[in-house]
Amino acid sequence: MDETPTAAGEIVARNEHAPHDNHHDVSQHVKKYLLVGGVLLAFTGLTVFLSYVDFGNRKTNIAVGMLVAAIKAGMVAGIFMHLSAERKLIYRILIFTAMFVFALFWLTYLHWYNPISR
Amino acid sequence: MEIPYETTARPDTGLWNAKIGIWLFLASEVMLFGGLFSSYIFLRLDALPGHWPHGLLNVPVGTMNTAILIASSVTVVLAWAALKMRQFTRYKIYMGITILCGVIFLFVKLYFEWPDKFKHFGAFIREDRLEKYEAYLGNHHAAEKGLDPRIEITGHLENPEALTDPNIKEYEVQLDQVSAAPDDPASDRPHFWQVPRSEKVAHIEKEDVERATYFLPTHSTFFATYFTITGLHGAHVLGGVIVFTYFWLPIGANLYKRNPEHLANRVEVAGLFWHFVDLVWIFVFPLFYLL
Numbered sequence: 001m002d003e004t005p006t007a008a009g010e011i012v013a014r015n016e017h018a019p020h021d022n023h024h025d026v027s028q029h030v031k032k033y034l035l036v037g038g039v040l041l042a043f044t045g046l047t048v049f050l051s052y053v054d055f056g057n058r059k060t061n062i063a064v065g066m067l068v069a070a071i072k073a074g075m076v077a078g079i080f081m082h083l084s085a086e087r088k089l090i091y092r093i094l095i096f097t098a099m100f101v102f103a104l105f106w107l108t109y110l111h112w113y114n115p116i117s118r
Numbered sequence: 119m120e121i122p123y124e125t126t127a128r129p130d131t132g133l134w135n136a137k138i139g140i141w142l143f144l145a146s147e148v149m150l151f152g153g154l155f156s157s158y159i160f161l162r163l164d165a166l167p168g169h170w171p172h173g174l175l176n177v178p179v180g181t182m183n184t185a186i187l188i189a190s191s192v193t194v195v196l197a198w199a200a201l202k203m204r205q206f207t208r209y210k211i212y213m214g215i216t217i218l219c220g221v222i223f224l225f226v227k228l229y230f231e232w233p234d235k236f237k238h239f240g241a242f243i244r245e246d247r248l249e250k251y252e253a254y255l256g257n258h259h260a261a262e263k264g265l266d267p268r269i270e271i272t273g274h275l276e277n278p279e280a281l282t283d284p285n286i287k288e289y290e291v292q293l294d295q296v297s298a299a300p301d302d303p304a305s306d307r308p309h310f311w312q313v314p315r316s317e318k319v320a321h322i323e324k325e326d327v328e329r330a331t332y333f334l335p336t337h338s339t340f341f342a343t344y345f346t347i348t349g350l351h352g353a354h355v356l357g358g359v360i361v362f363t364y365f366w367l368p369i370g371a372n373l374y375k376r377n378p379e380h381l382a383n384r385v386e387v388a389g390l391f392w393h394f395v396d397l398v399w400i401f402v403f404p405l406f407y408l409l
Contacts, residue, residue, distance in 0.1 A: 026199045026202040026203055027199070027203055029199060030196065030199050033192055033195045033196060033199070034192065034196075036192075037188060037189065037191070037192035040188045040191075041185055041188055041189075044181065044184050044185060044188065044403075045181075047403070047404050047408065048177065048181055048310070048408065051404065051408035051409060052307070052310065054307070058409070061409055062409045065404040065405075065408060065409045066401075066404070068404075069400050069401050069404055072400045073397050073400050073401070076191065076393050076396055076397045076400065077393075077397065080191055080192075080195050080389075080393045080396075081390055081393045081394070087131065087132045087133050088132075089131050089132065089133060089138065090133070090137075090138075090141050093138075093141050093142060093145055094141070094145065096145070097145040097148050097149070100149060101148055101149060101152040104149070104152050104153060104156050105152070105155075105156050105159070107156070108156040108157075108159055108160045111160065
Protein backbone atom coordinates (compact mmCIF):
# COMPACT_ATOMS: atom_id res chain seq x y z
CA MET A 1 0.00 0.00 0.00
CA ASP A 2 1.19 3.49 -0.83
CA GLU A 3 1.60 5.48 2.38
CA THR A 4 2.60 9.07 2.99
CA PRO A 5 3.55 10.51 6.38
CA THR A 6 1.85 13.87 6.91
CA ALA A 7 3.20 16.91 8.75
CA ALA A 8 1.44 15.74 11.92
CA GLY A 9 3.29 12.46 11.70
CA GLU A 10 0.21 10.34 10.98
CA ILE A 11 0.06 7.82 8.22
CA VAL A 12 -2.42 8.55 5.49
CA ALA A 13 -3.19 5.99 2.87
CA ARG A 14 -3.30 7.15 -0.72
CA ASN A 15 -5.31 5.38 -3.38
CA GLU A 16 -7.21 3.81 -0.55
CA HIS A 17 -10.56 5.54 -0.69
CA ALA A 18 -13.37 4.12 1.39
CA PRO A 19 -16.34 3.07 -0.72
CA HIS A 20 -18.54 6.01 -1.85
CA ASP A 21 -15.88 8.60 -1.10
CA ASN A 22 -16.07 10.03 -4.58
CA HIS A 23 -18.67 12.84 -4.85
CA HIS A 24 -19.67 11.76 -8.32
CA ASP A 25 -20.28 8.21 -7.04
CA VAL A 26 -22.48 9.52 -4.25
CA SER A 27 -24.74 11.47 -6.60
CA GLN A 28 -25.18 8.30 -8.65
CA HIS A 29 -26.19 6.37 -5.53
CA VAL A 30 -29.00 8.79 -4.60
CA LYS A 31 -31.40 7.31 -7.17
CA LYS A 32 -30.61 3.84 -5.89
CA TYR A 33 -31.43 4.88 -2.32
CA LEU A 34 -34.79 6.28 -3.41
CA LEU A 35 -35.55 3.14 -5.40
CA VAL A 36 -34.66 0.85 -2.47
CA GLY A 37 -36.84 3.01 -0.18
CA GLY A 38 -39.76 2.55 -2.58
CA VAL A 39 -39.18 -1.22 -2.77
CA LEU A 40 -39.04 -1.43 1.05
CA LEU A 41 -42.38 0.39 1.30
CA ALA A 42 -43.90 -1.94 -1.30
CA PHE A 43 -42.56 -4.96 0.61
CA THR A 44 -44.14 -3.62 3.80
CA GLY A 45 -47.48 -3.63 1.99
CA LEU A 46 -46.71 -7.15 0.76
CA THR A 47 -45.91 -8.34 4.31
CA VAL A 48 -49.26 -7.01 5.55
CA PHE A 49 -51.15 -8.51 2.60
CA LEU A 50 -49.51 -11.94 2.93
CA SER A 51 -50.27 -12.08 6.65
CA TYR A 52 -53.99 -12.13 5.79
CA VAL A 53 -53.60 -14.88 3.18
CA ASP A 54 -54.47 -18.28 4.61
CA PHE A 55 -51.52 -20.57 3.81
CA GLY A 56 -53.16 -23.47 5.62
CA ASN A 57 -51.39 -23.13 8.94
CA ARG A 58 -49.84 -20.37 10.99
CA LYS A 59 -46.32 -21.80 10.72
CA THR A 60 -46.32 -21.26 6.96
CA ASN A 61 -47.63 -17.72 7.42
CA ILE A 62 -44.80 -17.02 9.89
CA ALA A 63 -42.20 -18.52 7.52
CA VAL A 64 -43.47 -16.39 4.60
CA GLY A 65 -43.56 -13.26 6.79
CA MET A 66 -40.02 -13.85 8.01
CA LEU A 67 -38.78 -14.51 4.48
CA VAL A 68 -40.09 -11.12 3.30
CA ALA A 69 -38.65 -9.47 6.44
CA ALA A 70 -35.25 -11.10 5.75
CA ILE A 71 -35.26 -9.75 2.17
CA LYS A 72 -36.13 -6.27 3.48
CA ALA A 73 -33.41 -6.51 6.13
CA GLY A 74 -30.93 -7.61 3.44
CA MET A 75 -31.73 -4.52 1.39
CA VAL A 76 -31.32 -2.19 4.38
CA ALA A 77 -28.02 -3.81 5.38
CA GLY A 78 -26.68 -4.17 1.83
CA ILE A 79 -27.62 -0.79 0.37
CA PHE A 80 -28.34 1.70 3.16
CA MET A 81 -25.62 0.34 5.46
CA HIS A 82 -23.24 -0.13 2.50
CA LEU A 83 -22.52 -3.75 3.36
CA SER A 84 -22.66 -4.72 -0.31
CA ALA A 85 -19.25 -3.04 -0.72
CA GLU A 86 -17.49 -2.74 2.60
CA ARG A 87 -13.99 -3.33 3.97
CA LYS A 88 -12.89 -6.84 4.96
CA LEU A 89 -12.54 -5.92 8.63
CA ILE A 90 -16.25 -5.09 8.89
CA TYR A 91 -17.14 -8.46 7.36
CA ARG A 92 -14.81 -10.18 9.84
CA ILE A 93 -16.57 -8.46 12.75
CA LEU A 94 -19.96 -9.44 11.36
CA ILE A 95 -19.02 -13.07 10.71
CA PHE A 96 -18.19 -13.45 14.40
CA THR A 97 -21.39 -11.62 15.36
CA ALA A 98 -23.43 -13.97 13.16
CA MET A 99 -21.72 -17.01 14.70
CA PHE A 100 -22.48 -15.86 18.24
CA VAL A 101 -26.06 -14.89 17.52
CA PHE A 102 -26.74 -18.23 15.79
CA ALA A 103 -25.20 -19.99 18.80
CA LEU A 104 -27.62 -18.03 20.98
CA PHE A 105 -30.60 -19.13 18.91
CA TRP A 106 -29.26 -22.67 18.90
CA LEU A 107 -29.19 -22.64 22.72
CA THR A 108 -32.89 -21.75 22.65
CA TYR A 109 -33.49 -24.63 20.26
CA LEU A 110 -31.55 -27.02 22.54
CA HIS A 111 -34.11 -26.80 25.35
CA TRP A 112 -36.41 -29.20 23.46
CA TYR A 113 -33.71 -31.86 23.77
CA ASN A 114 -33.76 -32.59 27.45
CA PRO A 115 -32.39 -36.17 27.82
CA ILE A 116 -33.38 -36.42 31.49
CA SER A 117 -37.13 -36.03 30.99
CA ARG A 118 -37.27 -38.43 28.04
CA MET B 119 -6.74 18.12 19.81
CA GLU B 120 -7.15 16.61 16.38
CA ILE B 121 -7.93 12.90 16.57
CA PRO B 122 -6.10 11.03 13.81
CA TYR B 123 -8.14 8.98 11.35
CA GLU B 124 -11.45 10.76 11.95
CA THR B 125 -11.72 11.54 8.25
CA THR B 126 -8.90 9.56 6.71
CA ALA B 127 -8.74 5.81 6.54
CA ARG B 128 -6.13 4.06 8.66
CA PRO B 129 -3.63 2.25 6.47
CA ASP B 130 -3.88 -1.00 8.42
CA THR B 131 -7.68 -1.30 8.52
CA GLY B 132 -8.63 0.77 5.49
CA LEU B 133 -11.26 2.44 7.65
CA TRP B 134 -11.57 5.58 9.73
CA ASN B 135 -11.86 4.75 13.42
CA ALA B 136 -15.47 5.65 14.10
CA LYS B 137 -16.62 3.27 11.40
CA ILE B 138 -15.02 0.31 13.17
CA GLY B 139 -16.35 1.65 16.47
CA ILE B 140 -19.96 1.82 15.29
CA TRP B 141 -19.82 -1.66 13.76
CA LEU B 142 -18.45 -3.14 16.99
CA PHE B 143 -21.26 -1.36 18.84
CA LEU B 144 -23.82 -2.68 16.36
CA ALA B 145 -22.39 -6.19 16.85
CA SER B 146 -23.18 -5.85 20.56
CA GLU B 147 -26.64 -4.55 19.65
CA VAL B 148 -27.25 -7.64 17.52
CA MET B 149 -26.52 -9.75 20.61
CA LEU B 150 -28.81 -7.58 22.77
CA PHE B 151 -31.80 -7.84 20.45
CA GLY B 152 -30.79 -11.42 19.53
CA GLY B 153 -31.20 -12.39 23.20
CA LEU B 154 -34.65 -10.83 23.31
CA PHE B 155 -35.74 -12.41 20.03
CA SER B 156 -34.50 -15.85 21.05
CA SER B 157 -36.48 -15.46 24.31
CA TYR B 158 -39.49 -14.47 22.22
CA ILE B 159 -39.16 -17.64 20.11
CA PHE B 160 -38.74 -19.78 23.23
CA LEU B 161 -41.79 -18.27 24.94
CA ARG B 162 -43.99 -18.30 21.87
CA LEU B 163 -43.26 -21.86 20.76
CA ASP B 164 -43.86 -23.17 24.28
CA ALA B 165 -47.07 -21.18 24.83
CA LEU B 166 -50.09 -23.41 25.49
CA PRO B 167 -52.84 -23.38 22.85
CA GLY B 168 -54.90 -20.20 23.18
CA HIS B 169 -52.28 -18.45 25.28
CA TRP B 170 -50.72 -16.41 22.47
CA PRO B 171 -53.25 -13.75 21.45
CA HIS B 172 -53.68 -12.48 17.89
CA GLY B 173 -55.18 -9.33 16.50
CA LEU B 174 -54.78 -7.24 19.65
CA LEU B 175 -52.51 -4.61 18.07
CA ASN B 176 -53.54 -1.87 15.66
CA VAL B 177 -52.23 -3.02 12.25
CA PRO B 178 -52.87 0.19 10.21
CA VAL B 179 -51.02 2.25 12.82
CA GLY B 180 -48.16 -0.28 12.93
CA THR B 181 -47.96 -0.24 9.13
CA MET B 182 -47.86 3.56 9.13
CA ASN B 183 -45.06 3.58 11.71
CA THR B 184 -43.12 1.04 9.63
CA ALA B 185 -43.45 3.28 6.58
CA ILE B 186 -42.30 6.28 8.64
CA LEU B 187 -39.17 4.44 9.81
CA ILE B 188 -38.35 3.30 6.26
CA ALA B 189 -38.83 6.87 4.97
CA SER B 190 -36.49 8.13 7.70
CA SER B 191 -33.87 5.56 6.69
CA VAL B 192 -34.01 6.96 3.15
CA THR B 193 -33.79 10.59 4.29
CA VAL B 194 -30.84 9.95 6.60
CA VAL B 195 -28.85 8.33 3.80
CA LEU B 196 -29.82 11.28 1.56
CA ALA B 197 -28.64 13.67 4.29
CA TRP B 198 -25.28 11.89 4.33
CA ALA B 199 -25.11 11.94 0.51
CA ALA B 200 -25.88 15.70 0.55
CA LEU B 201 -22.94 16.28 2.90
CA LYS B 202 -20.68 14.20 0.68
CA MET B 203 -21.72 16.43 -2.24
CA ARG B 204 -21.24 19.51 -0.04
CA GLN B 205 -24.89 20.56 -0.21
CA PHE B 206 -25.44 21.79 3.35
CA THR B 207 -28.97 23.19 2.85
CA ARG B 208 -30.14 19.86 1.49
CA TYR B 209 -28.49 18.09 4.40
CA LYS B 210 -30.44 20.31 6.83
CA ILE B 211 -33.72 19.52 5.06
CA TYR B 212 -33.19 15.74 4.91
CA MET B 213 -31.91 15.59 8.48
CA GLY B 214 -34.87 17.70 9.62
CA ILE B 215 -37.27 15.24 7.97
CA THR B 216 -35.43 12.32 9.60
CA ILE B 217 -35.78 13.89 13.05
CA LEU B 218 -39.45 14.63 12.37
CA CYS B 219 -40.06 10.99 11.34
CA GLY B 220 -38.41 9.75 14.56
CA VAL B 221 -40.52 12.12 16.67
CA ILE B 222 -43.75 11.08 14.90
CA PHE B 223 -42.87 7.39 15.42
CA LEU B 224 -42.36 7.95 19.16
CA PHE B 225 -45.43 10.16 19.46
CA VAL B 226 -47.66 7.52 17.85
CA LYS B 227 -46.22 4.84 20.12
CA LEU B 228 -46.27 6.73 23.40
CA TYR B 229 -49.41 8.86 23.02
CA PHE B 230 -51.61 6.57 20.98
CA GLU B 231 -50.62 2.90 20.77
CA TRP B 232 -49.49 2.21 24.32
CA PRO B 233 -52.17 4.28 26.14
CA ASP B 234 -54.81 2.60 23.96
CA LYS B 235 -53.61 -0.76 25.29
CA PHE B 236 -53.57 0.49 28.88
CA LYS B 237 -57.37 1.08 28.61
CA HIS B 238 -58.16 -2.29 27.00
CA PHE B 239 -59.32 -5.01 29.38
CA GLY B 240 -59.16 -8.78 29.31
CA ALA B 241 -60.48 -11.45 31.70
CA PHE B 242 -58.99 -14.95 31.47
CA ILE B 243 -61.68 -17.47 32.41
CA ARG B 244 -60.86 -20.41 34.69
CA GLU B 245 -60.57 -23.66 32.80
CA ASP B 246 -63.51 -25.30 34.63
CA ARG B 247 -65.78 -22.30 33.90
CA LEU B 248 -65.13 -21.95 30.18
CA GLU B 249 -68.42 -23.63 29.26
CA LYS B 250 -70.40 -21.07 31.32
CA TYR B 251 -69.09 -18.28 29.09
CA GLU B 252 -69.40 -20.18 25.81
CA ALA B 253 -71.59 -17.35 24.41
CA TYR B 254 -68.59 -15.00 24.66
CA LEU B 255 -65.82 -17.51 23.86
CA GLY B 256 -67.30 -19.63 21.06
CA ASN B 257 -65.06 -22.60 21.76
CA HIS B 258 -67.43 -25.10 20.11
CA HIS B 259 -67.18 -23.07 16.92
CA ALA B 260 -63.38 -22.75 17.33
CA ALA B 261 -63.03 -26.54 17.79
CA GLU B 262 -65.12 -27.19 14.66
CA LYS B 263 -62.92 -24.85 12.65
CA GLY B 264 -59.69 -26.22 14.13
CA LEU B 265 -58.87 -22.86 15.74
CA ASP B 266 -57.01 -22.38 19.02
CA PRO B 267 -59.27 -22.40 22.09
CA ARG B 268 -60.35 -19.02 23.46
CA ILE B 269 -59.84 -18.45 27.15
CA GLU B 270 -60.15 -14.66 27.37
CA ILE B 271 -63.05 -12.20 27.13
CA THR B 272 -61.92 -8.73 26.05
CA GLY B 273 -63.39 -5.24 25.85
CA HIS B 274 -63.76 -2.05 27.87
CA LEU B 275 -64.07 -2.42 31.63
CA GLU B 276 -67.15 -0.40 32.65
CA ASN B 277 -66.55 -0.74 36.40
CA PRO B 278 -62.77 -0.36 36.92
CA GLU B 279 -63.31 -0.19 40.69
CA ALA B 280 -63.98 -3.94 40.46
CA LEU B 281 -60.25 -4.47 40.08
CA THR B 282 -59.56 -3.22 43.59
CA ASP B 283 -62.85 -3.45 45.51
CA PRO B 284 -63.38 -6.99 46.90
CA ASN B 285 -67.10 -6.21 47.56
CA ILE B 286 -67.78 -5.94 43.83
CA LYS B 287 -68.37 -9.48 42.64
CA GLU B 288 -68.32 -9.07 38.86
CA TYR B 289 -66.65 -7.28 35.99
CA GLU B 290 -68.89 -5.37 33.58
CA VAL B 291 -67.24 -5.50 30.18
CA GLN B 292 -68.39 -3.76 27.02
CA LEU B 293 -67.34 -6.47 24.63
CA ASP B 294 -65.00 -6.42 21.65
CA GLN B 295 -66.69 -7.77 18.54
CA VAL B 296 -64.74 -11.04 18.82
CA SER B 297 -66.19 -11.67 22.30
CA ALA B 298 -69.68 -10.35 21.39
CA ALA B 299 -70.08 -12.67 18.38
CA PRO B 300 -67.42 -15.38 18.74
CA ASP B 301 -69.31 -17.79 16.44
CA ASP B 302 -69.26 -15.31 13.57
CA PRO B 303 -66.78 -16.64 10.96
CA ALA B 304 -65.66 -13.02 10.51
CA SER B 305 -64.10 -13.28 13.99
CA ASP B 306 -62.02 -16.34 13.06
CA ARG B 307 -59.08 -14.29 11.84
CA PRO B 308 -57.83 -10.82 12.81
CA HIS B 309 -58.85 -7.88 10.60
CA PHE B 310 -56.66 -5.19 9.09
CA TRP B 311 -58.93 -2.35 10.22
CA GLN B 312 -59.95 -2.48 13.85
CA VAL B 313 -63.55 -3.65 14.25
CA PRO B 314 -65.58 -1.20 16.39
CA ARG B 315 -66.49 -2.44 19.86
CA SER B 316 -70.00 -3.88 20.21
CA GLU B 317 -72.72 -2.37 22.41
CA LYS B 318 -73.10 -5.66 24.27
CA VAL B 319 -72.06 -5.69 27.93
CA ALA B 320 -71.07 -8.94 29.64
CA HIS B 321 -71.21 -9.57 33.38
CA ILE B 322 -68.31 -11.82 34.36
CA GLU B 323 -68.21 -13.15 37.89
CA LYS B 324 -64.86 -12.57 39.53
CA GLU B 325 -64.74 -16.08 40.95
CA ASP B 326 -64.90 -17.45 37.41
CA VAL B 327 -61.84 -15.47 36.42
CA GLU B 328 -58.30 -16.82 36.51
CA ARG B 329 -56.82 -13.33 36.15
CA ALA B 330 -58.04 -9.99 34.83
CA THR B 331 -55.94 -7.02 33.77
CA TYR B 332 -55.62 -4.20 31.30
CA PHE B 333 -53.28 -4.87 28.37
CA LEU B 334 -50.14 -4.25 30.43
CA PRO B 335 -46.93 -6.34 30.50
CA THR B 336 -48.55 -8.37 33.29
CA HIS B 337 -51.47 -9.34 31.01
CA SER B 338 -49.65 -12.12 29.15
CA THR B 339 -46.33 -13.31 27.82
CA PHE B 340 -47.35 -11.72 24.52
CA PHE B 341 -47.68 -8.23 26.01
CA ALA B 342 -44.64 -8.70 28.27
CA THR B 343 -42.45 -9.40 25.23
CA TYR B 344 -44.25 -6.73 23.15
CA PHE B 345 -43.62 -3.95 25.67
CA THR B 346 -40.05 -5.08 26.39
CA ILE B 347 -38.96 -5.25 22.75
CA THR B 348 -40.90 -2.22 21.47
CA GLY B 349 -39.85 -0.28 24.58
CA LEU B 350 -36.16 -1.00 24.01
CA HIS B 351 -36.59 -0.25 20.32
CA GLY B 352 -38.33 3.04 21.18
CA ALA B 353 -35.42 3.96 23.45
CA HIS B 354 -33.11 3.43 20.47
CA VAL B 355 -35.29 5.67 18.30
CA LEU B 356 -35.13 8.34 21.01
CA GLY B 357 -31.32 7.99 21.16
CA GLY B 358 -31.08 8.40 17.39
CA VAL B 359 -33.33 11.48 17.43
CA ILE B 360 -31.18 13.11 20.14
CA VAL B 361 -27.94 12.49 18.21
CA PHE B 362 -29.45 13.69 14.90
CA THR B 363 -30.78 16.83 16.58
CA TYR B 364 -27.30 17.52 17.93
CA PHE B 365 -25.90 17.32 14.37
CA TRP B 366 -28.78 19.43 13.03
CA LEU B 367 -28.23 22.30 15.50
CA PRO B 368 -25.60 25.06 14.85
CA ILE B 369 -22.94 22.76 16.29
CA GLY B 370 -23.27 20.71 13.07
CA ALA B 371 -22.93 23.86 10.93
CA ASN B 372 -19.78 24.87 12.83
CA LEU B 373 -18.24 21.44 12.31
CA TYR B 374 -19.21 21.59 8.63
CA LYS B 375 -17.36 24.90 8.23
CA ARG B 376 -14.26 23.49 9.94
CA ASN B 377 -14.24 20.09 8.26
CA PRO B 378 -17.24 18.99 6.19
CA GLU B 379 -15.91 15.45 5.84
CA HIS B 380 -15.87 15.07 9.62
CA LEU B 381 -19.58 15.95 9.86
CA ALA B 382 -20.33 13.61 6.93
CA ASN B 383 -18.59 10.76 8.76
CA ARG B 384 -20.45 11.49 11.98
CA VAL B 385 -23.75 11.45 10.11
CA GLU B 386 -22.71 8.20 8.44
CA VAL B 387 -22.06 6.36 11.71
CA ALA B 388 -25.22 7.77 13.34
CA GLY B 389 -27.04 6.75 10.14
CA LEU B 390 -25.69 3.20 10.43
CA PHE B 391 -27.18 3.06 13.93
CA TRP B 392 -30.47 4.42 12.57
CA HIS B 393 -30.61 1.80 9.81
CA PHE B 394 -30.03 -0.90 12.40
CA VAL B 395 -32.99 0.43 14.43
CA ASP B 396 -35.06 0.27 11.22
CA LEU B 397 -33.80 -3.26 10.58
CA VAL B 398 -34.93 -4.42 14.04
CA TRP B 399 -38.38 -2.92 13.43
CA ILE B 400 -38.64 -4.82 10.14
CA PHE B 401 -38.77 -8.02 12.24
CA VAL B 402 -40.73 -6.59 15.19
CA PHE B 403 -43.63 -5.39 13.04
CA PRO B 404 -44.67 -8.72 11.45
CA LEU B 405 -43.88 -10.82 14.53
CA PHE B 406 -46.05 -8.82 16.91
CA TYR B 407 -48.64 -7.10 14.73
CA LEU B 408 -49.32 -9.60 11.99
CA LEU B 409 -48.32 -13.20 12.68
